[in-house]
Amino acid sequence: AERNPGQPEFLQAVTEVIVSLWPFIKTNPRYAEHGLLDRLVEPERAIQFRVSWVDDHGDVRVNRGYRIQHSSAIGPFKGGIRFHPSVNLSILKFLAFEQTFKNALTTLPMGGGKGGSDFDPKGRSPGEIMRFCQAFVSELFRHVGADTDVPAGDIGVGGREIGFMTGMMKKLTNRADCVFTGKGLSFGGSLVRPEATGYGTVYFAEEMLRHVGRSLEGMRVSVSGAGNVAQYAVEKAIALGARVITVSDSSGTVIDDDGFTVEKLEILMDVKNHRYGRVSEYAERVGARFEAGRSPWHVPVDVALPCATQNELNGHDAEVLVGNGVTCVAEGANMPSTAEAVTIFEKRGVLYAPGKASNAGGVSTSGLEMSQNAMRLAWTREEVDRRLLEIMKGIHAACLRYGQREDGSVSYVDGANVAGFVKVADAMLAQGVI
Numbered sequence: 001a002e003r004n005p006g007q008p009e010f011l012q013a014v015t016e017v018i019v020s021l022w023p024f025i026k027t028n029p030r031y032a033e034h035g036l037l038d039r040l041v042e043p044e045r046a047i048q049f050r051v052s053w054v055d056d057h058g059d060v061r062v063n064r065g066y067r068i069q070h071s072s073a074i075g076p077f078k079g080g081i082r083f084h085p086s087v088n089l090s091i092l093k094f095l096a097f098e099q100t101f102k103n104a105l106t107t108l109p110m111g112g113g114k115g116g117s118d119f120d121p122k123g124r125s126p127g128e129i130m131r132f133c134q135a136f137v138s139e140l141f142r143h144v145g146a147d148t149d150v151p152a153g154d155i156g157v158g159g160r161e162i163g164f165m166t167g168m169m170k171k172l173t174n175r176a177d178c179v180f181t182g183k184g185l186s187f188g189g190s191l192v193r194p195e196a197t198g199y200g201t202v203y204f205a206e207e208m209l210r211h212v213g214r215s216l217e218g219m220r221v222s223v224s225g226a227g228n229v230a231q232y233a234v235e236k237a238i239a240l241g242a243r244v245i246t247v248s249d250s251s252g253t254v255i256d257d258d259g260f261t262v263e264k265l266e267i268l269m270d271v272k273n274h275r276y277g278r279v280s281e282y283a284e285r286v287g288a289r290f291e292a293g294r295s296p297w298h299v300p301v302d303v304a305l306p307c308a309t310q311n312e313l314n315g316h317d318a319e320v321l322v323g324n325g326v327t328c329v330a331e332g333a334n335m336p337s338t339a340e341a342v343t344i345f346e347k348r349g350v351l352y353a354p355g356k357a358s359n360a361g362g363v364s365t366s367g368l369e370m371s372q373n374a375m376r377l378a379w380t381r382e383e384v385d386r387r388l389l390e391i392m393k394g395i396h397a398a399c400l401r402y403g404q405r406e407d408g409s410v411s412y413v414d415g416a417n418v419a420g421f422v423k424v425a426d427a428m429l430a431q432g433v434i
């Protein structure tokens with residue numbers, strides 16, 4: 001804490017991982033040698049920079065940009081870019097730290113990183129978004145590269161923003177190596193990348209349920225968020241026969257007991273992706289109930305999929321979910337459950353998957369995009385989706401391997417942390433003290 005003052009999210013993420021790793025490290029003491037843990041919690045590089053740009057009124061705006069290059073032990077730094085007013089060093093360091101373990105779990109050779117800005121895209125015109133992205137990349141470009149650091153999207157950064165950043169990157173470097181992932185299909189993007197995080201989260205939930213002889217078919221599901229991850233989690237959950245009854249955004253929650261349909265999802269996508277609107281507008285268009293200022297966790301469900309943001313589900317919410325009989329919680333977002341909530345889920349026998357396991361489908365498919373770019377070819381939708389499903393099953397198997405408790409149940413938290421740690425730690429030990 002003394003080394004990282006004012007960084008509560010970073011300390012929260014590190015504490016959760018170290019506490020979970022501790023029993024494993026005690027029985028495998030070589031992982032406590034060579035300053036390994038001290039090195040692992042220190043980012044290799046943290047870059048902070050000024051982003052100045054001109055808004056539609058001709059006024060100069062100044063934002064803060066960051067790139068945290070946490071670990072390159074197993075491959076180039078890899079992780080998303082977030083544009084949200086809450087972005088600061090603490091949040092990006094926590095995300096980059098988590099990303100390192102997540103990327104190790106995917107089995108693909110990717111290190112961990114994260115970046116972004118405190119820029120708020122809400123209410124900004126397309127021209128302002130483009131100028132901001134260009135200004136952001138005018139500094140970021142010197143720190144990234146196809147074999148160095150490969151950014152992607154995250155909150156506030158979707159296909160449109162990745163397109164603008166890729167364009168500026170090409171202009172500045174005179175190179176076409178595709179350094180961002182999540183690109184448009186016509187310039188090196190991969191099929192299924194937009195869907196991958198949401199699909200992967202649902203694939204993972206299905207694997208957890210299958211392991212205890214159940215499935216998503218007929219289950220009541222709540223989803224939080226209404227962005228990229230949430231939308232495709234809804235799509236896949238419906239496809240697997242679940243009844244999805246909520247989505248949300250920072251203004252409140254939509255509750256629809258009849259459940260989502262493909263047609264309703266199209267309307268949500270139109271509101272969020274084309275009109276950049278609020279979920280309350282969606283609720284109005286489909287005649288569903290909107291509860292302003294509330295999150296979805298008081299709604300009784302069998303499966304909860306938090307897909308919005310960090311610390312959006314606290315101990316009280318967890319108690320309510322468990323009291324209502326929730327059996328499975330799979331995180332689409334990064335660290336959406338507070339430490340207290342995680343303890344409640346684990347102690348009360350809920351099948352609980354931390355984001356670093358269940359939302360790894362996004363970065364996995366980014367890894368597949370990098371492979372396709374390097375080979376200069378594009379796989380079919382079926383091919384990418386098949387590989388995504390295989391990777392999610394592989395992550396589930398890794399969690400089982402390292403997370404099995406004596407009573408036969410599984411701690412997906414311990415499983416994911418230990419499995420990711422072993423890969424990164426072995427690579428660090430082999431590469432010496434650097």
Ligand code: NDP
Pocket residue numbers: 153154155156157197225226227228229230248249250251307308309310312332333334359360362363
């Ligand atoms: P989007 O920007 O597409 O959507 C974010 C959603 O979360 C929006 O509905 C937004 O509502 C809501 N939200 C954001 N901040 C808050 C907040 N403080 N309180 C309540 N709601 C909030 O982002 P993504 O869907 O891409 O990302 C969602 C989560 O998934 C993040 O935690 C991200 O790190 C994680 N993730 C994303 C991956 C990806 O491939 N995109 C990969 C792995 C993890 P509003 O519009 O009101 O802000």
